[in-house]
Amino acid sequence: MIRKRRNILAVVAAGAMTMSLLAGCGGQIAPVETVSVETTESNTTSKTVAMGDRQIDVEVTDIGLSGSFTYWSAFTGDSATWEQERVDAFNEAYKDLGITCEVQYVPDGAGINNGKLLSAIAGGTAPDLLITDNPTSAYQYVAEGSFMPLDEILKQIDLDVNSFYDGCKDVMYYEDQCFLIPQDTNVIMLYFRPDIAKECGLDIDNPPTTLDELDAWAEAMTVADGDNYSRLGIIPWLDSGDDAFVLPFFFGADPYDKENKKINLTSENMVSYMEWIQSYAKKYDPEKINAFSSGLGGMFSPDHPFMTGKVGMTFTGNWFTGALRAYAPDVEYTAVPVPVPEYGRAKSSTFGCNVFAIPNGTDPEKASLAALYIKFCEQGSVNDDNFCQWRSIPVIDAAFDDVTLTKEGDPMYAMEREIAASPENGIPALCSVSAELSTQFQTLRENLIYDTSLDPATELKTLEEQMQAEMDSK
Amino acid sequence: MKKNRSGKLSEYSQSKMRKKEALHGLLFVSPWIIGFFTFTLYPIISSFYYSLCNYNVISRPRFIGFMNYVNLFKDKVFIKACQNTLYMILIGVPLTTLIAVLVSLLLNNKKLRGTGWMRVVFFIPTLVPTVVACLLWIWVMQPDSGIVNTVLSYLHIPGPGWLSSPTWAKPAFILMMIWTCGNAVIIYLAGLQDVPETLYDAAAIDGANFWQQSLLISMPLIRPTILYNVTILIIGVFQWFAEPYIMTEGGPSNATMFYSLYLYQNAFTFFKMGFASAQAWIMLLVAMVIILVLFKVFRFNDTEI
Numbered sequence: 034m035i036r037k038r039r040n041i042l043a044v045v046a047a048g049a050m051t052m053s054l055l056a057g058c059g060g061q062i063a064p065v066e067t068v069s070v071e072t073t074e075s076n077t078t079s080k081t082v083a084m085g086d087r088q089i090d091v092e093v094t095d096i097g098l099s100g101s102f103t104y105w106s107a108f109t110g111d112s113a114t115w116e117q118e119r120v121d122a123f124n125e126a127y128k129d130l131g132i133t134c135e136v137q138y139v140p141d142g143a144g145i146n147n148g149k150l151l152s153a154i155a156g157g158t159a160p161d162l163l164i165t166d167n168p169t170s171a172y173q174y175v176a177e178g179s180f181m182p183l184d185e186i187l188k189q190i191d192l193d194v195n196s197f198y199d200g201c202k203d204v205m206y207y208e209d210q211c212f213l214i215p216q217d218t219n220v221i222m223l224y225f226r227p228d229i230a231k232e233c234g235l236d237i238d239n240p241p242t243t244l245d246e247l248d249a250w251a252e253a254m255t256v257a258d259g260d261n262y263s264r265l266g267i268i269p270w271l272d273s274g275d276d277a278f279v280l281p282f283f284f285g286a287d288p289y290d291k292e293n294k295k296i297n298l299t300s301e302n303m304v305s306y307m308e309w310i311q312s313y314a315k316k317y318d319p320e321k322i323n324a325f326s327s328g329l330g331g332m333f334s335p336d337h338p339f340m341t342g343k344v345g346m347t348f349t350g351n352w353f354t355g356a357l358r359a360y361a362p363d364v365e366y367t368a369v370p371v372p373v374p375e376y377g378r379a380k381s382s383t384f385g386c387n388v389f390a391i392p393n394g395t396d397p398e399k400a401s402l403a404a405l406y407i408k409f410c411e412q413g414s415v416n417d418d419n420f421c422q423w424r425s426i427p428v429i430d431a432a433f434d435d436v437t438l439t440k441e442g443d444p445m446y447a448m449e450r451e452i453a454a455s456p457e458n459g460i461p462a463l464c465s466v467s468a469e470l471s472t473q474f475q476t477l478r479e480n481l482i483y484d485t486s487l488d489p490a491t492e493l494k495t496l497e498e499q500m501q502a503e504m505d506s507k
Numbered sequence: 508m509k510k511n512r513s514g515k516l517s518e519y520s521q522s523k524m525r526k527k528e529a530l531h532g533l534l535f536v537s538p539w540i541i542g543f544f545t546f547t548l549y550p551i552i553s554s555f556y557y558s559l560c561n562y563n564v565i566s567r568p569r570f571i572g573f574m575n576y577v578n579l580f581k582d583k584v585f586i587k588a589c590q591n592t593l594y595m596i597l598i599g600v601p602l603t604t605l606i607a608v609l610v611s612l613l614l615n616n617k618k619l620r621g622t623g624w625m626r627v628v629f630f631i632p633t634l635v636p637t638v639v640a641c642l643l644w645i646w647v648m649q650p651d652s653g654i655v656n657t658v659l660s661y662l663h664i665p666g667p668g669w670l671s672s673p674t675w676a677k678p679a680f681i682l683m684m685i686w687t688c689g690n691a692v693i694i695y696l697a698g699l700q701d702v703p704e705t706l707y708d709a710a711a712i713d714g715a716n717f718w719q720q721s722l723l724i725s726m727p728l729i730r731p732t733i734l735y736n737v738t739i740l741i742i743g744v745f746q747w748f749a750e751p752y753i754m755t756e757g758g759p760s761n762a763t764m765f766y767s768l769y770l771y772q773n774a775f776t777f778f779k780m781g782f783a784s785a786q787a788w789i790m791l792l793v794a795m796v797i798i799l800v801l802f803k804v805f806r807f808n809d810t811e812i
Contacts, residue, residue, distance in 0.1 A: 066673065149777025155564045170776070175776050177565050260665070261651075323651035323671035323759065393565075470778040476584070479760040483673050 048100035062078050076145075077191065083309065084122040089414040091126050094190055094405055099131030100401045102161035104406065105150070106136055107387070110333070115419060123409050132301050140168040141269050145174065150392075159392035162403035164216060168204045168460055169277075169467045175212040176465035176507075181388045182210040185406045197428045200384045200458030206410045215386035217348065217425040219350040219415055221273050222368040222382070223247070229254055229264070229345040238371045242379070247346075247372040249272055254345035261321050265344050268322055269313050272332060272479065273385075278472035280348065281306045282383045283373045286401045288462040288470070295486035296470065296504065298497040299490065302376065307481055307489035331383070333369050333376040335360040340389075350385050351449055352426035368445055374506040387426075398399040466504045473500065517775040529598035558784035568781065585786070587761045591677065595744045595765070596797070599681040604737055606689040610728075611695035612721045626696070629687040640687065640754040645670065648679050655682075670755055673762035680750060680763060691736045698732030699725055734805045738798055745794050766790055 066484055076095040081088050086153045109473045120136045127133070143163040144150035165171050187194060194211060200349045201215045227237045233253045241247040251266025286303040289296055299304075301431055313322075333356050334425065338344040340361035347353075348371060357364055372381045391400050391491040410416060411428075413435040419425055420436045426449055435441050438446040452458075462470055477496050481487050519525055533540075558575055560568035576633070579585050580733040610629060614622045632640070648669035656666025702725055710720050718782050728732075746768040751757055757764035770790070774783035 133796065148771070151564055151778070152777055173778065177563050179565050208636055319759075320650075320668040320672045362707070410655075466777075469779075472772070473584075476761055479758060481761045 038419060047461075048119060053407075053491075073219070074460055075197075080126050082122045082125040084415065086420070089417075091122065091409065091412055091414055092129070093126050093129055094408060094465050096189060096401055098398055098401055100402055101133040101135055102402045102406070104134050104136045104403065105139040105143040105160040105163040105166075107140065107145075107165045107371055108164070109138065109140050111422070113138050113297070113354070113434055114237075115422070118418075119410065119415060122415065123406055126409065129403070132405065142170065145170045146271040151179075152175070154392055155157050157394065159394065161395045161399040162406060165385050166389055167282040168213065168215075168388045169463065169471055171213055171388050171390055171465040172204055172388070172460075172469040173465065175207045175464075179393055181393050181395060181400060182211045182212055183214065183391065184211050185402065186391075186401055187211065187214075189401055190404045190408050192404070193406045196324065196431070198384070198430070198453065198458065199456065200453075200460065201386060201428050203460045204384075204386060204388060205319045213388040213390050214411075215384075215388050215428045216407075216410050216427055216451070217419060219352060219385040219425050220382035220449050220458075221279055221348060221350050221371060222386070223346055223365050223371050224339065224349055224368050226252070226273055226339065226342065226365060227367050229342065230367050233345075239366065240367065241372040242370070243372055244377070250346065255317070259338065261324065263350040264342065265317065265322060267346040268338070268346075269310055270482065271338070271344065272347050272353070273473070274348045276383075277474045279383050280310075281461075282461050283377050283381070284309075285373075288332065288460075289464045290480045293465075294464075294504070296464070296466075296497050296501045298500075300494040303493060304490050305374065305376075307478065307493065310478060310487060311481050311485055319482045328333070330355055332483060333360065337361075340364055340365075351426070354424075354445070355423045361415075368448070370448070373407055378455075380452055381414050381457040384453075384458055384460050386460070397450045424449065425462070430454055464504060465507050466500055469503065470500050494497065527776055538810065554784045554787060557781050558766055558788050560781045560785075562781035563778040564780050567590050567777070571781070575782045576789070578782065579785055579789065584761060584764060585770060588764045588766050591764055592744060592747075592760070592766040595684075595747070596741055598736045599677075599684050600737060600740045600744060601738060602681060603688050604733065605666070606685050607736070608695055608726075609693050610688075611699060612725060614692070615699040615725075618718065626692070629692050633689040638648050638671060638753060640683070641750055643685050644679075644686075670763075671759055673760045676697070676755060676759065676762040680754075683750065684797040694736055695729060695732055697731035702728045714762055730805060737801060741797060742803075743793060745790055788811070 047230065077092050078095070080093050081090050083089075104120070106113065106116045106120075116136065116138075120134050123134050124132075137156075137160070139149060140269055141147050142363070143165045145163075145165045145167050146152065150159065150163065171180075192214075194205065197205065197215070198218070201218055204215065205211050205213050223241070225237075225240060228249070230237045230240075235250055235253055241250050247267070254264060254266035255262060257263040269280065270317065278286075281288065281303055284302045285308040286300055286304065286306060288298055291327075332349070332353065335341075337356070339347045339353075339361070340357065352366075353505055354368070357366055371382070373379050389410070391403050395403070413432050415439055416425075417429065417435070420427070421438055424438070424446060424447075427433055427436065430450070430453070433446075433450050438445070439450070462474075464470065473496055477492055481492060519529060519636070541771075557568055559572060561569035561574075596757050596805050601607050613619065614626055614629070616622070617801050620698060635643070647655055650656060650666065650668045653666075653669070655669070659666040669675050669679040706728075710724055715723065744765070747765050748771060751763045751765050751768050755763040757768050766786075770783050770786045773779040773786065
């Protein structure tokens with residue numbers, strides 16, 4: 034009997050150890066705050082400061098406050114080096130006003146993707162400012178009440194966001210209040226290898242513009258090697274194709290109806306997208322396809338299948354040019370607008386923004402200082418280097434004129450500007466269940482890829498109902 | 508003499524000295540007790556409360572009764588995560604245990620040469636940090652250039668997609684589990700060295716060979732050790748997180764969505780802390796039941812041959 038009890042006790046203890054893993058999450062509740070900031074007359078002056086090895090002219094705004102603020106940056110690698118230069122430039126510019134930015138590098142996505150930010154907010158140790166490359170999840174944080182509305186602060190620091198692209202405003206505003214400020218944005222294009230296209234007898238001066246042409250190019254570029262492939266024309270779920278709602282956008286699908294607060298995964302456009310994806314799975318066998326893309330050959334490595342010539346085309350953002358320059362400088366490439374079906378969104382793009390946010394609960398004075406950093410980062414002179422390296426684009430059309438690439442007459446950058454100006458652009462599926470909707474949608478797509486007997490329309494309907502119920506329960 | 512001694516003991520247990528010593532003892536262990544109550548017991552209890560709430564960490568928890576528990580069983584991904592975890596318990600754990608026991612039996616054989624350095628070889632993988640091991644195994648399991656498929660190709664066997672295949676992703680994780688069984692091997696070896704040598708000598712005189720001795724003497728006598736290792740492995744499978752998070756993020760097609768990974772996803776990506784807490788409590792109960800059954804079936808502490 035005693036032994037039995039001891040055994041039960043041992044099992045309970047083992048279970049308790051297991052439970053304690055999760056249990057640490059129980060934090061105190063941070064009340065949702067609306068911060069009102071005293072608007073003071075701002076005083077803006079010009080200054081020349083060092084950013085890396087260059088001297089740049091920047092504007093410095095005096096709002097009558099001084100002190101330091103903490104900043105979590107999502108950037109890593111070369112981008113982190115650039116971020117450090119930017120922070121150093123800010124600190125130099127604001128040295129006389131006694132304002133200091135204390136930067137910490139917090140992958141993944143400044144703690145948004147791995148729960149670090151959530152824990153920090155719950156524990157009251159969140160930074161005063163953060164930047165993330167995951168606007169979709171950031172938007173869900175907004176919906177959950179984690180970030181501070183910025184309208185008052187923007188007035189205080191005199192930052193006008195009205196001229197930002199309408200497509201960017203999708204992510205900036207939640208229920209008519211501004212919560213997120215994009216630093217820059219990116220457009221998605223089709224990159225193809227002209228050397229491979231030529232080898233396959235394709236006319237590189239007439240790249241694909243429609244879905245049918247894309248399929249024909251993909252087929253022409255594909256080379257079978259026994260039971261496997263030595264090259265594929267395109268993997269529709271590689272790179273940006275792997276993002277949940279990037280390609281559905283080009284098919285004209287709108288996964289979320291903001292007006293009626295309804296999730297819409299069953300539109301004809303969405304079903305067509307899934308059927309198109311499934312057609313590739315049926316034709317080429319997903320396991321054989323994924324043999325190319327699994328492993329470490331990610332976007333920023335010389336093993337990327339586009340760089341090694343294992344795929345002839347890929348959907349990706351303008352940053353890929355920077356990656357190609359760094360890791361495969363000898364590889365020829367051409368970027369064109371994403372080919373679309375006749376009912377799709379031609380010469381348009383989803384916007385991939387890096388967004389700034391100030392967590393709720395931040396001291397109002399520190400929030401104002403943090404906002405100064407946002408304003409500093411919106412300046413063309415600060416961003417120019419970023420634009421040149423990664424071909425990111427400004428969030429205001431007029432700001433293109435000040436970018437070195439525009440001044441130099443870079444044709445690809447001109448095309449990016451043309452794409453960015455499309456009124457169709459935006460960031461899809463921004464709602465209170467953004468993160469879960471994206472993840473579940475990606476899983477559903479994988480299920481349809483690996484089990485081609487599944488009916489896309491039925492599966493999408495089931496997910497739509499599940500996610501609608503999830504959203505309604507919030 | 509005996510009576511006299513027990514009388515003294517009884518006197519001592521009632522004495523002020525004894526009480527003082529007990530107080531000192533409690534004082535010495537108080538940091539642990541405070542830590543246990545604050546960082547273990549309180550969170551466990553609060554996690555049960557949260558499991559009955561709609562709770563996203565940021566706003567106040569809203570009590571919804573057992574709805575999280577009900578919704579869990581309607582959730583297809585949760586069911587898939589349970590199936591995947593069960594697969595690892597039913598196939599991965601027995602296979603790993605079998606191989607670890609076999610290796611230990613061989614390494615314990617004094618007639619074999621080089622067992623000393625072989626023990627080191629089997630233990631080395633456990634010293635590799637998890638993240639490094641995961642990155643290494645991504646390479647090892649590469650469909651077109653990984654070492655596993657390269658070896659298979661020499662044998663004219665077409666290698667599967669491993670981590671990129673919904674069918675082969677879990678077996679790939681089992682291979683990795685086996686690779687890191689060095690800790691279990693060391694514990695089995697310790698258990699085997701406790702088996703009296705005379706039993707083997709007697710069996711040898713009776714004509715028993717190595718395998719007969721292993722099956723009829725070693726195995727029954729190290730049963731508590733096996734049970735301990737199996738228990739640790741099962742708890743490990745329930746808590747298995749880093750490997751699938753780093754190597755597959757639960758894919759492809761949720762084939763490697765294990766229990767803890769989905770729990771983490773619900774808690775920290777989807778803001779569903781209440782839902783995740785319910786999941787954790789189910790994990791606790793299921794782990795307890797499985798382990799109790801194991802203790803019952805394998806008769807822990809009973810080491811008769």
